[in-house]
Amino acid sequence: MEDQSIARRTRGLDRAFDILEFLRTRRQPLRPNEIAQEIGAPRSSVYDLVNLLLAHGMLDYQGGDGRVFLGRKLYFLGMAYADRFDLMRECEGLLVRLAEVTRETAQMCLMEGNKYTVAMMREGVRPFRISSAIGELVPLPWTASGRLLVSHLSDADILSLIPPEDFILPDGRRLDPGIFLAQVRQAAADGYFTFNSEVENFTHCFSAPVYRADATCIATLCLVTPRDDGLKNRERYLVSLVGAAEELSEKMGYATARRA
Known part of the structure; x- marks a missing residue:
């Protein structure tokens, strides 16, 4: 059971990174259902991960109609990376x-x-x-x-x-x-x-x-x-x-x- 739990968390992390990378390459706000369709992931898990990323500032709402894009927290992380x-x-x-x-x-x-x-x-x-x-x-x-x-x-x-x-x-x-x-x-x-x-x-x-x-x-x-x-x-x-x-x-x- 513990191994299965770790595997689920790993898949969730992989999918969260897929969402961030997809938005980076598309360079435009998109709805979660559009993201799910493009990356070939279940809509329910993408909605859950989008909400989690929004809560942590990794995504922000942009453009209306529930569209999301890369969040300001990523900018600060990037600045910290560049400094070091x-x-x-x-x-x-x-x-x-x-x-x-x-x-x-x-x-x-x-x-x-x-x-x-x-x-x-x-x-x-x-x-x-x-x-x-x-x-x-x-x-x-x-x-x-x-x-x-x-x-x-x-x-x-x-x-x-x-x-x-x-x-x-x-x-x-x-x-x-x-x-x-x-x-x-x-x-x-x-x-x-x-x-x-x-x-x-x-x-x-x-x-x-x-x-x-x-x-x-x-x-x-x-x-x-x-x-x-x-x-x-x-x-x-x-x-x-x-x-x-x-x-x-x-x-x-x-x-x-x-x-x-």
Whole structure:
């Protein structure tokens, strides 16, 4: 009986996390019955968990008609996490510096599961600004950072990680996985990757790896620029970006580990 009780609580926790993650990815308030239908869970258990999450401030009512969305308590939890997470804390000043030096939008990006996401961003000072939605999940092959974030994995592990449908680009073309793997290895050797964005027209993306002590790429620093300006200033932007990524990697212990 005790084992069954523990199993029920575990399933409840898993389903509560599913609700929070689903709302994060949908990025809009929804009714509990809509959530239940989308995540394939019993309506009664979703209603119970939504009420529990509302009581603890993890969800708030938004938009009327019983719609709920992520609650303010999660914001405070996120702020506490950022205060203690060295990568986030150290990155903020570097993004400010990159945006000021290049006048372009600077980002810190991470791998979330098998997707890419922008975790932090500093917009450039130019009149025409390019920005992205923080926390939005994007297929790895669509991004410059995707070539670097998986570079510590074997080819087989990369193909196992990335769903086949993620190689279908926004315009409907299919990126050959073999080409992607070759780009991953070349990006790791070069220490950066640049290309014309597959997601945003008229933009050019720059990405440089941030390594931790065990040589795993845990994040990237990026610049998102108008295409013409990015190509014109490519070398200057790369010097600033790669230098900032190396500085952050050193703070994460990578340079110390290499010298040991």
